[in-house]
Amino acid sequence: MQNKDALSGLFWMIIGLGVCWGGLDLELGTLHDPGSGFIFFWVGIIMIGLAAAVFIKGIREKSPDTKLKAIFAQVQWKKVFFVFGALIAYALTFYHLGFVLTTIFFLLFLFKAIEPQRWSIAIGGAIVSALTAYAVFHWWLGTQLPQGILPLG
Amino acid sequence: MELWEYLRLGFAVALDPLNLFYCFLGVFIGTLIGVLPGIGPVGAMSLLLPTTFKSTPEAAIIMLAGIYYGAMYGGSTTSILVNIPGEAASVVTCLDGYQMARQGRAGPALGIAAFGSFIAGTLSIVGLMALAPPLSKIALKFGPPEYFTLMVLGLTVLIYLAHGSMIKALLMAAFGIVLGLIGLDSINARPRLTFGRLELMDGVGLVPLVMGLFGISEVLLNIEQTLRREIFETKIKGLLPTAKDWLEAKGAIARGSLLGFFLGILPGGGAVISSFLSYAVEKRLSRHPERFGKGAIEGVAGPEAANNAATGGAFIPLMTLGIPPNVVMAMLLGAFMIHGVQPGPLMMKQNPGLFWGVITSMYIGNLMLLILNLPLIGIWVQVLKVPYKILFPLILLFCLIGVYSVSNAVFDIYLMLIFGIVGYLMKKFAYEGAPLVLAFVLGPLLENNLRKSLIMSQGDFSIFLNRPLAAVSLIIALFLLISPLIPWMKRKRRIVPPEEIS
Numbered sequence: 227m228q229n230k231d232a233l234s235g236l237f238w239m240i241i242g243l244g245v246c247w248g249g250l251d252l253e254l255g256t257l258h259d260p261g262s263g264f265i266f267f268w269v270g271i272i273m274i275g276l277a278a279a280v281f282i283k284g285i286r287e288k289s290p291d292t293k294l295k296a297i298f299a300q301v302q303w304k305k306v307f308f309v310f311g312a313l314i315a316y317a318l319t320f321y322h323l324g325f326v327l328t329t330i331f332f333l334l335f336l337f338k339a340i341e342p343q344r345w346s347i348a349i350g351g352a353i354v355s356a357l358t359a360y361a362v363f364h365w366w367l368g369t370q371l372p373q374g375i376l377p378l379g
Numbered sequence: 380m381e382l383w384e385y386l387r388l389g390f391a392v393a394l395d396p397l398n399l400f401y402c403f404l405g406v407f408i409g410t411l412i413g414v415l416p417g418i419g420p421v422g423a424m425s426l427l428l429p430t431t432f433k434s435t436p437e438a439a440i441i442m443l444a445g446i447y448y449g450a451m452y453g454g455s456t457t458s459i460l461v462n463i464p465g466e467a468a469s470v471v472t473c474l475d476g477y478q479m480a481r482q483g484r485a486g487p488a489l490g491i492a493a494f495g496s497f498i499a500g501t502l503s504i505v506g507l508m509a510l511a512p513p514l515s516k517i518a519l520k521f522g523p524p525e526y527f528t529l530m531v532l533g534l535t536v537l538i539y540l541a542h543g544s545m546i547k548a549l550l551m552a553a554f555g556i557v558l559g560l561i562g563l564d565s566i567n568a569r570p571r572l573t574f575g576r577l578e579l580m581d582g583v584g585l586v587p588l589v590m591g592l593f594g595i596s597e598v599l600l601n602i603e604q605t606l607r608r609e610i611f612e613t614k615i616k617g618l619l620p621t622a623k624d625w626l627e628a629k630g631a632i633a634r635g636s637l638l639g640f641f642l643g644i645l646p647g648g649g650a651v652i653s654s655f656l657s658y659a660v661e662k663r664l665s666r667h668p669e670r671f672g673k674g675a676i677e678g679v680a681g682p683e684a685a686n687n688a689a690t691g692g693a694f695i696p697l698m699t700l701g702i703p704p705n706v707v708m709a710m711l712l713g714a715f716m717i718h719g720v721q722p723g724p725l726m727m728k729q730n731p732g733l734f735w736g737v738i739t740s741m742y743i744g745n746l747m748l749l750i751l752n753l754p755l756i757g758i759w760v761q762v763l764k765v766p767y768k769i770l771f772p773l774i775l776l777f778c779l780i781g782v783y784s785v786s787n788a789v790f791d792i793y794l795m796l797i798f799g800i801v802g803y804l805m806k807k808f809a810y811e812g813a814p815l816v817l818a819f820v821l822g823p824l825l826e827n828n829l830r831k832s833l834i835m836s837q838g839d840f841s842i843f844l845n846r847p848l849a850a851v852s853l854i855i856a857l858f859l860l861i862s863p864l865i866p867w868m869k870r871k872r873r874i875v876p877p878e879e880i881s
Contacts, residue, residue, distance in 0.1 A: 230807075230808050230809075231808075233808075234808045234810070238550055238554075241554070242553075245557050245572075248571075248572050252569065252571055256838065257833055257838030257839075257840075258833070258834070258837050258838040259833075259834060260829070260830045260833055260834075262564045262566075262567060262569045262571055263571075264830070265556070265560065265825075265826045265829065265830075266557065266560065266571070266572070269553050269556050269557055270557075272549075272553050273550060273553045273554065273557075276546050276547075276549050276550040276553065277550060279546050280544070280546055280547060280550065283546075297807050297808070298807070300603060301603050302602075302603055305602045305603065306599055306602065306603065309598065309599060309602060309771075309775070310599070310796070310799075310800070312775075313595070313775065313779070313792075313796055313799075314796065316779060316792075317789050317792040317793055317796065320783075320789055320792070321789065329776060332772075332775075332776070333772050333773075333776065336771070336772035336775070337768075337769075337772060340602060340768060340771075341768040343768070343769070347769075351769065355772075355773060355776065359776060359780060363430075363780055363784060367429075367430050367433065367784075368433055369429065369780070369783075369784040369787075370784075370787050371780075371783070371784075
């Protein structure tokens with residue numbers, strides 16, 4: 227299963243099966259009066275058929291460009307994980323620390339960890355961006371951003 | 380009311396100081412995101428959608444529309460100066476625009492792109508004004524079978540024009556329909572695929588989906604490699620094209636405007652396709668096709684006119700039928716609905732101020748863009764110099780705020796992150812996001828009209844063949860779907876993908 231299409235085809239077949247099962251669970255109804263699961267079931271069937279076609283094409287494909295290794299060859303995983311980890315950490319701490327503090331830490335981390343900037347730029351950029359965003363979205367546009375441990379009003 | 384009275388009403392709405400401000404904000408942000416690589420008009424519109432909640436529907440739609448056509452203007456700047464398209468519709472402008480810049484003619488290239496865009500944008504608005512009212516009247520006669528088949532046709536055209544595999548594009552459309560149907564059944568209020576989560580009762584939000592698929596995933600892809608950008612340090616002078624430039628470009632602008640407008644109307648068409656086709660047409664019609672790719676001004680003027688004209692054309696199916704022909708219009712449909720307005724044949728009667736206000740604001744917006752893009756070009760060149768390592772944390776921050784402010788729920792941030800990974804993997808595995816998003820928006824409408832049609836016909840599928848428009852739409856859709864099996868159609872389809880041209 228080294229081919230990208232074979233792998234993705236298999237994945238979508240499983241999703242299609244799940245959708246079909248979900249449709250059956252919701253009841254199909256009749257053609258006169260289609261039920262809640264009617265369209266899910268048939269879209270699921272179509273997904274399975276299409277995914278099977280992608281899977282078969284993938285299995286037949288021999289080109290090295292379509293191998294999993296080829297599409298992920300240039301990826302700098304550290305950067306991808308850092309960014310994604312920072313996003314998850316942001317969501318987890320958002321309510322507890324509040325918008326301003328979470329945003330400052332989030333930006334500081336990204337400014338330093340991916341392609342490191344000078345401390346002055348990183349700290350200054352993070353604080354100014356967080357406060358500007360808070361002023362624009364919270365005070366001006368009235369978005370309810372959590373205050374957390376730093377009540378700014 | 381006569382047309383001129385509608386126009387007067389439209390201008391009264393568009394010239395309202397608040398609406399003027401939102402129009403300016405829209406075209407300014409549009410130009411900005413057109414200039415900046417990594418965030419397209421769809422991402423920017425979903426980002427700014429929450430900021431319009433407190434404004435009137437007129438102001439909101441005027442701003443969001445401004446972002447769309449503003450991005451078309453801004454996109455050409457990066458294509459010409461940096462050889463990196465700010466957004467997909469400007470890919471083809473790189474070919475001759477960048478060459479012109481290398482030959483010391485960046486000024487005329489930027490100038491003809493802006494003037495061509497202005498002329499085409501204005502012509503397309505005239506076309507929109509002329510075609511929308513009669514189409515709205517015809518659309519009043521449409522029933523569920525016509526709507527269902529038109530939506531199927533729209534999705535099929537988008538899939539047909541997909542850059543890569545049609546099977547994969549179809550698969551994405553099917554998945555989009557499934558995602559779009561999550562939540563309460565509109566007929567019997569039964570929860571569907573909500574996995575017991577209260578947050579999913581209202582369905583998956585459009586903003587987390589779009590931000591994840593187009594915003595987060597784009598950042599993840601961009602940080603994988605270091606972006607190298609070479610910007611011309613020389614002073615840009617002589618923005619006004621010469622008489623010779625005009626002579627060479629006028630035909631291209633006229634043809635690009637027409638092509639763009641009509642392709643914009645077609646479901647699934649739009650700015651990207653029309654710019655590529657315009658380039659192909661100009662190259663074919665030219666007496667010196669060998670100049671193309673080496674700095675031919677027609678290669679800049681035609682595609683830029685086409686992609687701007689397409690923006691006006693794309694409003695027609697949305698405003699008259701309520702069917703978005705592309706992803707950007709799907710975003711606008713979402714915005715209309717959030718503001719309690721249902722676009723469609725009745726909109727012109729029920730909300731004439733909104734309908735004509737949005738259209739006339741585009742005149743004004745086009746004028747603002749001309750001013751923003753020519754005398755102020757220096758500002759955009761400075762913006763281009765902001766390094767991506769500074770830019771991407773801010774793009775991520777805007778995505779986070781944008782998503783949170785729609786629902787005030789962290790759940791939507793998690794949803795966006797999931798779609799971010801899905802979008803990242805989709806790009807790695809060569810699946811396209813556009814069919815997914817369009818199907819997501821059309822999904823509930825598709826299902827509703829299918830179920831209504833079947834109830835009307837008592838389960839008889841021939842209802843889709845007995846009604847002329849429905850039958851024609853289905854036949855075209857079927858033809859497009861089986862076209863890859865027909866050798867000459869297969870060859871024709873291969874002309875379209877951007878990678879083939881570039």
